[in-house]
Amino acid sequence: MTTSETLRADGRTPDQLRDITITRGWSKQAEGSALIEFGNTRVLCTASLTPGVPRWLKGEGTGWVTAEYAMLPRATNTRNSRESVKGKIGGRTHEISRLIGRSLRAIIDTKALGENTIVLDCDVLQADGGTRTAAITGAYVALADAIAYAKENKLIAKNAQPLVDTVSAISVGIIDGIPMLDLPYVEDVRAETDMNVVVTGSGKFVEVQGTAEGAPFDRDELNALLDLALIGTTQLTQIQRETLGL
Amino acid sequence: MTTSETLRADGRTPDQLRDITITRGWSKQAEGSALIEFGNTRVLCTASLTPGVPRWLKGEGTGWVTAEYAMLPRATNTRNSRESVKGKIGGRTHEISRLIGRSLRAIIDTKALGENTIVLDCDVLQADGGTRTAAITGAYVALADAIAYAKENKLIAKNAQPLVDTVSAISVGIIDGIPMLDLPYVEDVRAETDMNVVVTGSGKFVEVQGTAEGAPFDRDELNALLDLALIGTTQLTQIQRETLGL
Amino acid sequence: MTTSETLRADGRTPDQLRDITITRGWSKQAEGSALIEFGNTRVLCTASLTPGVPRWLKGEGTGWVTAEYAMLPRATNTRNSRESVKGKIGGRTHEISRLIGRSLRAIIDTKALGENTIVLDCDVLQADGGTRTAAITGAYVALADAIAYAKENKLIAKNAQPLVDTVSAISVGIIDGIPMLDLPYVEDVRAETDMNVVVTGSGKFVEVQGTAEGAPFDRDELNALLDLALIGTTQLTQIQRETLGL
Amino acid sequence: MTTSETLRADGRTPDQLRDITITRGWSKQAEGSALIEFGNTRVLCTASLTPGVPRWLKGEGTGWVTAEYAMLPRATNTRNSRESVKGKIGGRTHEISRLIGRSLRAIIDTKALGENTIVLDCDVLQADGGTRTAAITGAYVALADAIAYAKENKLIAKNAQPLVDTVSAISVGIIDGIPMLDLPYVEDVRAETDMNVVVTGSGKFVEVQGTAEGAPFDRDELNALLDLALIGTTQLTQIQRETLGL
Amino acid sequence: MTTSETLRADGRTPDQLRDITITRGWSKQAEGSALIEFGNTRVLCTASLTPGVPRWLKGEGTGWVTAEYAMLPRATNTRNSRESVKGKIGGRTHEISRLIGRSLRAIIDTKALGENTIVLDCDVLQADGGTRTAAITGAYVALADAIAYAKENKLIAKNAQPLVDTVSAISVGIIDGIPMLDLPYVEDVRAETDMNVVVTGSGKFVEVQGTAEGAPFDRDELNALLDLALIGTTQLTQIQRETLGL
Amino acid sequence: MTTSETLRADGRTPDQLRDITITRGWSKQAEGSALIEFGNTRVLCTASLTPGVPRWLKGEGTGWVTAEYAMLPRATNTRNSRESVKGKIGGRTHEISRLIGRSLRAIIDTKALGENTIVLDCDVLQADGGTRTAAITGAYVALADAIAYAKENKLIAKNAQPLVDTVSAISVGIIDGIPMLDLPYVEDVRAETDMNVVVTGSGKFVEVQGTAEGAPFDRDELNALLDLALIGTTQLTQIQRETLGL
Numbered sequence A, B, C, D, E, F: 001m002t003t004s005e006t007l008r009a010d011g012r013t014p015d016q017l018r019d020i021t022i023t024r025g026w027s028k029q030a031e032g033s034a035l036i037e038f039g040n041t042r043v044l045c046t047a048s049l050t051p052g053v054p055r056w057l058k059g060e061g062t063g064w065v066t067a068e069y070a071m072l073p074r075a076t077n078t079r080n081s082r083e084s085v086k087g088k089i090g091g092r093t094h095e096i097s098r099l100i101g102r103s104l105r106a107i108i109d110t111k112a113l114g115e116n117t118i119v120l121d122c123d124v125l126q127a128d129g130g131t132r133t134a135a136i137t138g139a140y141v142a143l144a145d146a147i148a149y150a151k152e153n154k155l156i157a158k159n160a161q162p163l164v165d166t167v168s169a170i171s172v173g174i175i176d177g178i179p180m181l182d183l184p185y186v187e188d189v190r191a192e193t194d195m196n197v198v199v200t201g202s203g204k205f206v207e208v209q210g211t212a213e214g215a216p217f218d219r220d221e222l223n224a225l226l227d228l229a230l231i232g233t234t235q236l237t238q239i240q241r242e243t244l245g246l
Helices: A089-104 A130-153 A219-244 B093-106 B131-152 B217-243 C090-103 C131-152 C219-246 D091-105 D131-152 D219-244 E091-105 E130-154 E220-245 F089-105 F131-152 F219-244
Strands: A018-026 A032-038 A042-049 A062-072 A116-126 A167-175 A180-183 A191-202 A205-212 B020-024 B032-040 B042-052 B066-072 B115-124 B167-175 B178-181 B193-200 B204-213 C020-024 C032-038 C041-051 C066-073 C118-125 C165-176 C178-181 C195-201 C203-210 D020-024 D034-040 D041-051 D064-070 D118-124 D167-175 D178-181 D194-201 D205-212 E020-024 E033-038 E041-051 E063-071 E116-126 E169-174 E178-181 E193-200 E207-211 F022-024 F033-038 F041-051 F064-071 F116-126 F168-173 F180-183 F191-198 F205-212
Touching: A018 A130, A018 A219, A032 A130, A042 A130, A062 A089, A062 A130, A089 A116, A089 A130, A089 A167, A089 A191, A089 A205, A089 C041, A089 D034, A116 A130, A130 A167, A130 A191, A130 A219, A167 A219, A180 A219, A180 F089, A191 A219, A191 D118, A205 A219, A205 B217, A219 B204, B020 B131, B020 C195, B020 E178, B042 B131, B066 B093, B066 B131, B066 D167, B093 B115, B093 B131, B093 B193, B093 B204, B131 B167, B131 B193, B131 B217, B131 E193, B167 B217, B167 D194, B178 B217, B178 F022, B193 B217, B204 B217, C020 C131, C020 C219, C032 C131, C041 C131, C041 E020, C066 C090, C090 C131, C090 C165, C090 C195, C090 C203, C090 F089, C118 C131, C131 C165, C131 C195, C131 C219, C131 E178, C131 E220, C165 C219, C178 C219, C195 C219, C195 E169, C203 C219, C203 F219, C219 F205, C219 F219, D020 D131, D020 D219, D034 D131, D034 F116, D041 D131, D064 D091, D064 D131, D064 D194, D091 D118, D091 D131, D091 D167, D091 D194, D091 D205, D091 E091, D131 D194, D131 D219, D205 D219, D205 E220, D219 E207, D219 E220, E020 E063, E020 E130, E020 F180, E033 E130, E041 E130, E063 E091, E063 E130, E063 F191, E091 E130, E091 E169, E091 E193, E091 E207, E130 E169, E130 E193, E130 E220, E169 F131, E178 E220, E193 E220, E207 E220, F022 F131, F022 F219, F033 F131, F064 F089, F064 F131, F089 F116, F089 F131, F089 F168, F089 F191, F089 F205, F116 F131, F131 F168, F131 F191, F180 F219, F191 F219, F205 F219
Parallel strands: A062 A116, B066 B115, C066 C118, D064 D118, E063 E116, F064 F116
Antiparallel strands: A018 A032, A032 A042, A042 A116, A167 A180, A167 A191, A191 A205, A205 B204, B020 B032, B032 B042, B042 B115, B167 B178, B167 B193, B193 B204, C020 C032, C032 C041, C041 C118, C165 C178, C165 C195, C195 C203, C203 F205, D020 D034, D034 D041, D041 D118, D167 D178, D167 D194, D194 D205, D205 E207, E020 E033, E033 E041, E041 E116, E169 E178, E169 E193, E193 E207, F022 F033, F033 F041, F041 F116, F168 F180, F168 F191, F191 F205
8 A cells, every 4th residue: 555655755645735934034134035945945035125127117107026046056965056156147047037037027016016126036045846936935925025115115105006916836746647746856856747837826827837857748647737736826825825914 | 890810910810820931951061950930930940960978978878969049139120139249148048948958858769869969059040929939840850850860870770769759839828818829029029828838749748838928827728728739739740740751 | 184173172263253142131120131142151141220329439420330240050060169158259250240340331431321320240050161251242232221221211311322332252262372262161271371352342452361371472372362352352242233233 | 421332333342242143054955054143144154075176186185175155135235236147256255255265274184184175155144244254153163064974974084183273253343443343234334444353263363354444553453453353263162162062 | 504595595584675676657658657576576557547436436526546456377487377368357366456456545535536536457567476565565656656647637636635645565474483574486385374464654554464374373473474564664665755756 | 841750750761660679588487588669569478388288189299379469458548448357358359369379370380399389478568559560579589489498498309490480570551641661559540551461581471461441442552561561570570580699
């Protein structure tokens, strides 16, 4: 008989998230911040709000939200060279930074934000799979607090509603033919198919990025992964709401 | 009464591809090449085959397939600065290069390829939407010819089968609530949801990348887009097979 | 007896150009464009016209013409790394870009151009010797069409004459002691002396760049090469005029 | 009457350290690690040990210790651009990385280390003055644990003594004519003279870096600052020893 | 019996400077310049004065003084790669440039300088130890002449006093237990402790940078080095004054 | 009546060189060196000889000669940014470095040089026109001394003859219709046509680079410039020979 203990190294059932912890306000410097943990994955998310927008947006009356993702050199099991020392940013870093930015912009009304810029920095302090999904989920909390800060400090009108929804993200994958939720590194490297799904609090998709790492996948597998992802994001949404006291 | 002519500026029905042309062997220099056109989008795909593999793969007995995507500065309606002049590659370029590489590797048996490296260069000579999907579709043809070349020149055993399937890609999107196939630039910028789908000749998914550009999308919309994409890739597969005389 | 067939691999006489083809308006995006072919050498030249000039020219009432030359990674027989990936432009690229810019500026009256900037992008799609001379010759056609476009669109006064002459260029070299015109790659690598000559339609020199690749050359050899070059540029001027319907 | 409360914003006496906390083993990935806090300054120090040495040291039978310092973009009160995004490392970052490396090498017997390399990464998660001195003090703890790890894993002989002493560092400065210990940011910007002092556990100097920010300083002021620094490093040494259970 | 000849390869006593030569006005182009020689170390210092200040200082009514240090590739015994070719500036170069800038700013009243910028370029033409101290000492002369030039040309008011003191620098070190002044390269590499001291004409410290290259140093050694440094800077101050005719 | 004094600002006749000075062995570090002056233009040329060749030449039994040209930031009348600070080398620098390298290789028998590499660094300390021609002329002297050094130190066989000729270079140009020799900056900027000519001691051409800065030039003008150039290089050859005691 196969028990869930033998299925996953950490004893979880296929549809179970790792322990999720969000430490709101971890940074004393940023307008909003959260240290988010998905098991051993730890990402520090800060939201930096500045009045004004980039030149190409000036005078449009809308704000701007963007994100930068990075990993400390020893976040992973073996040390990686620093991108600053190499003098260039790798493709993976670029790709994830862009994904985080798009995901957060999907739930922002930039008109309501006014001519303010929010930069979300997501720095992976420790990596054990799912860093991009943890980053999106934590960045939402930092963003929400930065917007609250902006209202308190009258950078945004009291009754403006720049946040039109919440957003969270989770990874899912097929390992030995079984769809599983929230993959740690050991599972991630074995997954035949790997999918990152970004979902709003109201249950709609912002991003669906499925990749056949091993064999191509069919429509049924795709559907099973999406079902699983929604189980995860529903719980993450709940944790975000509790963290923010909504 | 709304007719299909009024729906799309170029008069196509929602599920219709643009004119697709593949000029096989456009380059006299490369081991495999194709100039592919999706309407006004023109991408030159070359496959460069070299014996040997990168250092980190040496002695593993497997080959390597990778891709680089780029756009000429005046491929687009207004000129973009050259990435070589700026001294760095943008995030979008990185992201698409990685997507093309993963897509082609999905249908390659690297063991059967032996210790050979194939670099797929996809240079957009003229851009009118769908450049990444044209690149993947054209790169397959270049790749197939480079492998044929390798067999003729005994770099790969006569009976080796490095190509386990074919692969093609198409963009789909929702515009004014209507799912549409193969978006040119004018439609792409208006799409609420935008999806690039990479599919094998046997109809399985290699990549599904859906992004809510405007509003988040629900499960039904996702399904409608996938249906449409498969209509397109089925036809592209047919064109690829005809081009290669399979 | 030595016949011309044995002199040159492609059967040309020493003073004969390769087949020259200019496809005017190859690009649907640029204000002016030409795909130029010198035998197997193919260069896509686009001219991008933008109102306004660089900061250091503002308010002078004069325009600006500049050029960028580049080669696709697999334009050549073996693949070269992309300069964008290396993060820097090589000396050869710089040198040729500057040569093309100077050559075109020599036949432009920048006062008559008004405060407009024209960037000439010359991208080598396939290389078989003489890429810089093909680039200059094709860039002239693209430039002429961009200026015609500017007049039609009233960016330049109808009666302004920014083009004061035409310009074309050809390579010549000494191989086994014999001066030859328009060297393909196989001849170029064997040349003792190599010269690129840029000449106006009226037969005056814009650039003369002679280099002793093998042995230094004397005055007689220099003169023989210049004579040969003028035979070539006279014909190129004629082809340019026919292409433009002058 | 002036009390100590009015002297320093945080109520400390001039010769008092801020609260010092060292969380040993903060990282699950690195061979040695410490999250060190000097008041609100928080630096994550990891020590990555790899068998082998850089090429220029090969075959010498000695090891290598080096350090990299960096700051998260929002460690400070206003956001700084990432050095990876800018594509180059700033002078201050270089300077501090070199200082940390020299400081740790001063207490290492590289012969006893054998042909192993240890990279100390000191990433400032939150900055409030004294980040370089916190980094040195924390890096020592990470280094000691990495060496212990190397012994356990037989990368270094059980009886080898690569660590010949301990090392810690503190900042001192003169503010309104009064020498003060361990400056937070608000004091640092006001200091006329600013000094960073690196001291071994046995009380000898490894580095003395005094800089006149406002007015040049005389010999008496220099002596007063050194006296104060030694008070601080004596306490830091004690905290390091307790943390490591020595 | 040990004589001074055997102590130092060049026969100097421990407290003796090398031959110091300052060629004022070496450059015909710069507003101020000096070729300074400390024995075989030769540094060309130029001061470039431009009206106006960097953007971040505009409207403050103060000037700006900054410095750049560099070494010719063959200034040293074996050739180093050019930093321009490598595409990045090394840590040592950054560190010394910053040190020179701080040292000169310490004796400048930027208010009296008015909104003018002075860039001090210190290029090492030949290196034999002490290049940074020679650079600071020579840069002072170039700076003084640039300020004189500014007064003559009415860029600064005739009675303004931007220079509040003079500044010079010297290296000291402990070799075989003996403190020595002004180390050439052969001594520098053997020094257990190495210190660079920047001192004003009035004898106050601007920078004290002591580094234990071999063994950590104690308070007595530190004091002996400072005593020696002041002997050197007193003489350098005298030479500067004579050079400038003060 | 027009006298030669009124023709040229410095009173020279059209066919007269500026004062030429070559200080052989200026550097105590390099295997060969020369500080060369063409009037106020001063270039420090060093030749660095190292046993061994670049990877791509290994085992061919031939040596390698290459050159790097650079300008100090304040060599010119207004300060230019350092290329190391900008992080990239400009086109002009690249172009001149390549020209110097080709010019010196033209008179080297790389077989006779054996597997040795010589790097010629030509650093412009002061610029007043003709820096590239001064660099080539001075680099020859440095090269000759480096080869003499190699023979003395048995890196090259005593009877090997790596130098097959001497080489020097001069600029010529047409100003107000009059061909002139050795242009200083004030003439260079006014020249309609500008030509750099590199000539061997035996009077053959290595490089002829003529550029129409103003109006295109005809065959007669080209010939007049070449005549003038040969007058200059004949004298430079004589000065080189005297300097080297040949």
